[in-house]
Amino acid sequence: GAGVSQSPSNKVTEKGKDVELRCDPISGHTALYWYRQSLGQGLEFLIYFQGNSAPDKSGLPSDRFSAERTGGSVSTLTIQRTQQEDSAVYLCASSSQTGTNEKLFFGSGTQLSVL
């Protein structure tokens, strides 16, 4: 597609349920990032995929959070046993990383609300 696509755009779930958030990066982009944006906060890094390298998971806040990237393209962020503090906008971004000054291209995010 022309840009980074995220789905769903909004998700309402009950506490304790599992959710899956999807990110479809720009075709050919080797780098993919997940960020969390809580109300009034900046972007909190969650995880970074680069090509076939092992992902940088250093930002995942707990073992309830996991992510995978299949075939070097689509990525899924899974949150198990959701808690109210997980409510936030989850942003995905991709980058081609072919140059030294590559920028991030962002999706429109998934607004997650945990009731």
Add this chain to the structure above:
Amino acid sequence: AQTVTQSQPEMSVQEAETVTLSCTYDTSESDYYLFWYKQPPSRQMILVIRQEAYKQQNATENRFSVNFQKAAKSFSLKISDSQLGDAAMYFCAYRNTGNQFYFGTGTSLTVIP
């Protein structure tokens, strides 16, 4: 770890006037990149301007320019001739050589007609 600080949670500017948004960062690296991103209500982050740390010349993009002070680790954004469409959240970001991005907490800019 690198940190990015935006000390102005909110700013306002009169239409057609100039406003400067502040950003400071902390790093021990000498080679890095700095960015300003704009996030309108649609939530989609849009790149406004970027600066390579090794370049002394300040980057400019039409009405947007930066004041990059490497020694002071400061990277402010100046918006000239402010327009209503400039109203948004603005995030300062730092990218290290490992392709990791760090973002500030953002500045909400209001443009007053």
